[in-house]
Amino acid sequence: MQTIKAAVCHAFGEPLVIEEVQLAAPRMGEVEVTLDAVAICHSDISFAEGAWGGFLPAVYGHEAAGIISHLGDGVSGFAVGDSVVVTLIRSCGNCPSCAGGKPTICETPYDPINDGPLKTADGGALMQAMTCGAFAEKVVVDQRQIVKIPDTLSKEAASLISCGVITGVGAAVNAGQLRAGQDVVVIGAGGVGLNAIQGARIAGARRIVAVDMSEEKLEIAKEFGATHGVLGTLKSPWTAAFKALGGKGADLVLVTVGAIPAYEQALRYLGYGGKVVMIGMPHSGQKATYEPVIMAAVGQGMIGSKMGDVVIQRDIPWMVDLYQQGRLKLDELISGRWSLEQINEAIADTKTGSAKRNVILFNR
Ligand SMILES: [Zn+2]
Ligand SMILES: [Zn+2]
Structure with a gap:
């Protein structure tokens, strides 16, 4: 000792x-x-x-x-x-x-x-x-x-x-299996979010939309590779994200914050066949709701990822x-x-x- x-x-x-x-x-x-x-x-x-x-x-x-x-x-x-x-x-x-x-x-x-x-x-x-x-x-x-x-x-x-770096970059590259040319939405531009954005950039994403409640963080997100920024305070930020993605949803949505509204809204950003990677960790006992029928109908999925x-x-x-x-x-x-x-x-x-x-x- x-x-x-x-x-x-x-x-x-x-x-x-x-x-x-x-x-x-x-x-x-x-x-x-x-x-x-x-x-x-x-x-x-x-x-x-x-x-x-x-x-x-x-x-x-x-x-x-x-x-x-x-x-x-x-x-x-x-x-x-x-x-x-x-x-x-x-x-x-x-x-x-x-x-x-x-x-x-x-x-x-x-x-x-x-x-x-x-x-x-x-x-x-x-x-x-x-x-x-x-x-x-x-x-x-x-x-x-x-x-x-x-x-x-x-x-x-x-x-x-x-x-922070392995969790964010790994979420895009390992858990998300991001393929070059795919479109990504990253919810949250904090420590892990900025790294998810860099991971998406490194993996060759076509467009990377950062969503955050703060304009200042969206600006920082662009320095790390986000091609577009959407304020999460908008009434339906997913509509703005669809616009940024040329009128379609994302192939991959990376949720990097532990806030329940972020989890409830994450699926709204998805395109056909897209998937959500769950990275941010809400407090124990907190629950999110979603509509499974939509996921079944258009082949969407959700997957949890620990440490990328x-x-x-x-x-x-x-x-x-x-x-x-x-x-x-x-x-x-x-x-x-x-x-x-x-x-x-x-x-x-x-x-x-x-x-x-x-x-x-x-x-x-
Ligand atoms: Zn940590
Ligand atoms: Zn073991």
């Missing part, structure tokens, strides 16, 4: 508390990563607000990058000193989902309280939320959760890849290449840089609805 500084959630809806916690050494197949950067994701905020319940106290944070500082037994392909991105995708490699190429929906349970590496300073239970716990100076995670990156890649840019259906060992290296070639925007996604001590201010800033990411930097 060693002592590190972490931002701990003791009560839902209350500010996180910066305090010392205990971190266990990496076990079989695990690595310790000393973090340089962790971005704040809306999922962290939803958890801290109690939207999905869960054990407390807990350490959130799951969009991280740093340098390997300790290897457990049985780790191969990594060395101390390697630069890596750290994801929340803890996969066993052997269950039907993992073996079938879908590690984002690994079926092997992991207990982040009793099996996790964290304890409070006095040895009490402390949850490693999202199997990551990256609002902390260091994390101990499974080797399958990390991917090696070039040392020259800035860690703040790299940290964004580990959740990525295989991080396959997908993160090509995203790094695209970034280095100037084809994937990362630096432009960052709106603010903060210290761990400022995390509550950074979270408050994220909640103002800014389109982009706030990043915590550890100056070590």
Whole structure:
């Protein structure tokens, strides 16, 4: 056990508390990563607000990058000193989902309280939320959760890849199976939405319509590849989207926000044979309604996608290449840089609805 500084959630809806916690050494197949950067994701905020319940106290944070500082037994392909991105995708490699190429929906349970590496300073239970716990100076995670990156890649840019970027780009490329020339509507131009837009651009979409409640975010969406912007505050924004798509519906609608109205309206944007990819995560218990008869009649579908259906060992290296070639925007996604001590201010800033990411930097 060693002592590190972490931002701990003791009560839902209350500010996180910066305090010392205990971190266990990496076990079989695990690595310790000393973090340089962790971005704040809306999922962290939803958890801290109690939207999905869960054990407390807990350490959130799951969009991280740093340098390997300790290897457990049985780790191969990594060395101390390697630069890596750290994801929340803890996969066993052997269950039907993992073996079938879908590690984002690994079926092997992991207990982040009793099996996790964290304890409070006095040895009490402390949850490693999202199997990551990256609002902390260091994390101990499974080797399958990390991917090696070039040392020259800035860690703040790299940290964004580990959740928002793979989720958005992966939703278009993997879950949506977007084919070059197809028309896309992206609902929500926030952190994940901008990446869904870049994913659609990279995959060769013909027209990309961004829908958002804010004019300012629609302008940012165009910088990331949206060809058209539609205000979600319109009475029937899907009519405007049809117009933008030359009088037809979309082949693919990517819902990147957790708001129920967005889910209820998503199908309205679809063309014949189109499909909705459900990415944004509403609070537990919230329900949406839709008319199944229309979907049956014109061959439409809905599919859920977690973390962009990525295989991080396959997908993160090509995203790094695209970034280095100037084809994937990362630096432009960052709106603010903060210290761990400022995390509550950074979270408050994220909640103002800014389109982009706030990043915590550890100056070590
Ligand atoms: Zn996230
Ligand atoms: Zn598995």
